[in-house]
Amino acid sequence: MNTLNESQYNAVMYNSGPSLVIAGAGSGKTRVLTYKVAQLIREGYAPNSILVLTFTNKAAKEMKSRITEMVDPRMARYVAMGTFHSQFSRILRDEHEYIGLTRDFTVYDTTDSKSLIKSIVKQMGLDEKLYTTNVVSGRISAAKNRLITPDNYGDKEGVTYDVLHRIPKVKDIFREYVERCKIANAIDFDDMLLLIYKLFVQHPEVLEKYQERFQFILIDEYQDTNLAQYKIIKLLADKHHRVCVVGDDSQSIYSFRGADINNILQFQSNYPEAKLFKLEKNYRSTENIVKAANSLIKRNSHRIPKTLYSDNGDGHLIKVYNPENESEEADVVVRQINRINRDENVSYNNFAVLYRTNSQSRVFEKKLRESRIPYAIYGSLSFYQRKSVKDMLAYLRLVVNPKDDESYLRAIKTPSKGIGDTTLERLRNAALERGVSLLEATDDLEGTEIKAAAGKRLIAFTEGIRKLRAGMSELSLIDLTKRILDFSGLMQYYSADNQDNDDALDNIDGLIKNITDYVEEKGKNDEIPTLSSFLSDAALQTDADKEEDVNTEKVSIMTVHASKGLEFDYVFIVGAEEELFPSPRCVADDEIEEERRLMYVAITRAAKRCFILYTNKRTRFGKDIYPQRSRFISEIDDNYLEMGNSFIERNRPTHISTSSYNKPTYSNPNPSLHKLVKPSIGLGAMASSDATKVKVGDMIEHSHFGVGEVLELIDAPSGRQMKVNFKNQGIKLMILKFVKFKILS
DNA sequence: TCTAGCTCTGTTTTT
DNA sequence: CAGAGCTAGA
Numbered sequence: 001m002n003t004l005n006e007s008q009y010n011a012v013m014y015n016s017g018p019s020l021v022i023a024g025a026g027s028g029k030t031r032v033l034t035y036k037v038a039q040l041i042r043e044g045y046a047p048n049s050i051l052v053l054t055f056t057n058k059a060a061k062e063m064k065s066r067i068t069e070m071v072d073p074r075m076a077r078y079v080a081m082g083t084f085h086s087q088f089s090r091i092l093r094d095e096h097e098y099i100g101l102t103r104d105f106t107v108y109d110t111t112d113s114k115s116l117i118k119s120i121v122k123q124m125g126l127d128e129k130l131y132t133t134n135v136v137s138g139r140i141s142a143a144k145n146r147l148i149t150p151d152n153y154g155d156k157e158g159v160t161y162d163v164l165h166r167i168p169k170v171k172d173i174f175r176e177y178v179e180r181c182k183i184a185n186a187i188d189f190d191d192m193l194l195l196i197y198k199l200f201v202q203h204p205e206v207l208e209k210y211q212e213r214f215q216f217i218l219i220d221e222y223q224d225t226n227l228a229q230y231k232i233i234k235l236l237a238d239k240h241h242r243v244c245v246v247g248d249d250s251q252s253i254y255s256f257r258g259a260d261i262n263n264i265l266q267f268q269s270n271y272p273e274a275k276l277f278k279l280e281k282n283y284r285s286t287e288n289i290v291k292a293a294n295s296l297i298k299r300n301s302h303r304i305p306k307t308l309y310s311d312n313g314d315g316h317l318i319k320v321y322n323p324e325n326e327s328e329e330a331d332v333v334v335r336q337i338n339r340i341n342r343d344e345n346v347s348y349n350n351f352a353v354l355y356r357t358n359s360q361s362r363v364f365e366k367k368l369r370e371s372r373i374p375y376a377i378y379g380s381l382s383f384y385q386r387k388s389v390k391d392m393l394a395y396l397r398l399v400v401n402p403k404d405d406e407s408y409l410r411a412i413k414t415p416s417k418g419i420g421d422t423t424l425e426r427l428r429n430a431a432l433e434r435g436v437s438l439l440e441a442t443d444d445l446e447g448t449e450i451k452a453a454a455g456k457r458l459i460a461f462t463e464g465i466r467k468l469r470a471g472m473s474e475l476s477l478i479d480l481t482k483r484i485l486d487f488s489g490l491m492q493y494y495s496a497d498n499q500d501n502d503d504a505l506d507n508i509d510g511l512i513k514n515i516t517d518y519v520e521e522k523g524k525n526d527e528i529p530t531l532s533s534f535l536s537d538a539a540l541q542t543d544a545d546k547e548e549d550v551n552t553e554k555v556s557i558m559t560v561h562a563s564k565g566l567e568f569d570y571v572f573i574v575g576a577e578e579e580l581f582p583s584p585r586c587v588a589d590d591e592i593e594e595e596r597r598l599m600y601v602a603i604t605r606a607a608k609r610c611f612i613l614y615t616n617k618r619t620r621f622g623k624d625i626y627p628q629r630s631r632f633i634s635e636i637d638d639n640y641l642e643m644g645n646s647f648i649e650r651n652r653p654t655h656i657s658t659s660s661y662n663k664p665t666y667s668n669p670n671p672s673l674h675k676l677v678k679p680s681i682g683l684g685a686m687a688s689s690d691a692t693k694v695k696v697g698d699m700i701e702h703s704h705f706g707v708g709e710v711l712e713l714i715d716a717p718s719g720r721q722m723k724v725n726f727k728n729q730g731i732k733l734m735i736l737k738f739v740k741f742k743i744l745s
Numbered sequence: 746t747c748t749a750g751c752t753c754t755g756t757t758t759t760t
Numbered sequence: 761c762a763g764a765g766c767t768a769g770a
Contacts, residue, residue: 056760420747
């Protein structure tokens with residue numbers, strides 16, 4: 001304990017009530033958390049009664065290994081430590097019968113959930129230009145993060161917003177989405193929070209069990225919690241009030257994902273007896289870096305007052321470079337890395353290049369490769385998101401949960417099995433009519449429009465999956481996996497020459513290896529590895545969590561977001577330009593404040609030296625733009641800045657000088673109003689009351705599909721549906737209450 | 746039903 | 761520029 005400073009010590013020792021630890025960048029936050037867990041164990045708390053929630057698996061893992069060094073490893077092992085999502089999904093599996101799922105439910109990742117939304121939008125015959133997957137999935141996700149279900153969606157501003165944006169049917173899509181997830185025995189990321197909340201509210205006895213179990217709750221990165229997380233913690237801590245949250249309001253950068261900075265700003269009013277601890281001593285950076293960061297962040301108005309300080313000596317000023325274009329920008333970075341690496345004998349591991357958007361990585365990859373500097377990109381496509389891996393996962397998932405429709409669609413299409421869009425649409429219709437999953441729908445193809453040959457193929461596939469499923473209990477996980485891989489035909493498919501993508505086979509090998517490793521690891525702990533448990537872990541794995549290979553030296557390149565929690569001696573912040581950093585999407589004051597916090601995070605990653613770069617010309621969307629330097633550079637006190645030698649502010653020729661030159665000159669004071677007056681695409685006039693009058697044989701006109709004849713009216717679990725034969729679009733099954741059409745005749 | 750090749754469009758950050 | 765969607769032809 002004598003290695004802690006006074007405020008760290010106080011924060012660690014105070015355990016008799018709720019506490020808020022404001023931990024500035026580099027102030028030893030993880031240290032406080034780990035010591036605190038150790039201290040709690042010393043005070044007599046059983047390890048499994050301590051719940052520690054983090055945002056990344058990596059943070060959890062690191063903390064666990066540090067704790068293992070401090071207390072008996074056999075105790076450390078039982079501390080309930082993990083991400084919100086992993087801890088909560090475990091509870092959901094244990095309590096699955098309360099929420100109407102089987103234990104083997106699937107976790108839909110973002111891709112799955114977006115593809116489901118897309119299919120629903122199509123099914124409802126809505127305009128896909130208006131109801132884009134990104135917009136709709138964003139609306140649904142935001143709703144769930146605020147604990148809103150289809151039943152109470154839009155009581156307040158929700159519907160107004162949707163109406164204003166001409167997407168009033170989001171509520172109906174939401175409802176159908178929830179229904180389809182249920183049929184598929186699947187939940188999405190946001191459900192892990194929402195369903196836990198519902199479980200606790202609707203079943204007080206379950207809540208009480210977990211209140212009793214978790215005697216002490218610790219939360220890392222509290223500034224990034226959303227409403228759902230706040231409410232769940234509030235419930236869990238309601239009995240003992242032993243909750244300690246650690247975070248830094250200045251590093252709240254995830255509001256786009258529902259994080260609410262007010263959770264941390266208002267912690268003390270939410271927990272009136274809470275004690276506040278501030279860790280203001282920065283152990284990471286030089287004084288210049290800390291002061292520069294302070295001078296920037298103090299421009300934000302919504303903050304918990306604090307002043308970070310360092311006693312590591314002044315160090316260098318932050319160096320600002322102004323290369324001509326992005327290629328030169330990468331050159332400057334490469335040159336500096338080479339120079340420092342050579343002259344000061346600094347390992348590549350100590351360098352990081354940070355950018356605002358992923359698309360900026362390309363030039364750096366190219367230049368680093370050309371200069372033979374090893375590098376690693378963080379937070380790129382997760383291993384489990386890669387095409388070939390997802391293909392194989394689809395088969396694995398389907399065996400565990402045959403109702404998983406998204407996996408069904410993927411598996412039946414790759415490799416192709418003579419089943420095309422037409423058959424799948426017919427199968428979907430059959431499934432919708434009966435309220436079952438796609439695979440279940442193949443059990444009875446009578447009365448569907450599916451052609452005999454296609455039907456045979458569907459049935460063969462179903463039988464194959466069922467046979468594999470039967471092997472689940474008998475075979476070892478390894479043997480089962482081999483059999484599934486065999487059945488999938490993916491190896492042959494990807495080894496055929498027609499695939500230009502050589503990585504596919506490697507990736508599948510990688511997945512098999514992950515399973516082998518998983519079996520081994522579980523074996524060590526005397527646990528039985530099952531496919532189901534492997535998949536539920538895999539679903540929560542992200543790229544940032546992968547083992548770090550400390551042996552190979554490499555420069556790290558990543559987004560600023562991905563860099564949170566990391567530190568590097570030398571940091572290059574590139575693309576510090578208006579319309580890029582800050583992002584052009586951020587206009588409101590609080591949005592700009594978040595961008596400023598993002599810049600603050602970027603600067604405070606640096607221990608020894610920080611470089612900021614901006615260019616005069618950049619290619620975006622294939623076109624040249626001429627950016628202005630970021631306002632954030634001018635907001636940093638010049639006392640801590642230095643302009644790079646050969647790149648002193650030059651007088652640029654006026655004809656290309658500013659980005660505003662390229663922008664349209666009109667001003668649009670109210671963007672949402674702008675959207676509002678966009679001309680209607682002509683469906684507004686159609687009466688939805690026709691839905692009650694329609695009968696078989698009617699000719700109808702649909703805004704999107706055109707004219708068609710009503711073939712059949714069907715009463716299905718999700719509501720009355722009609723089957724329409726459209727002149728140009730073929731037969732569609734539509735849910736009556738959602739469809740806007742008029743009866744012709 | 747499948748594929749190749751064309752056009753169009755939209756691009757922030759991610760547990 | 762890349763990915764998605766669409767069309768035509770096998």
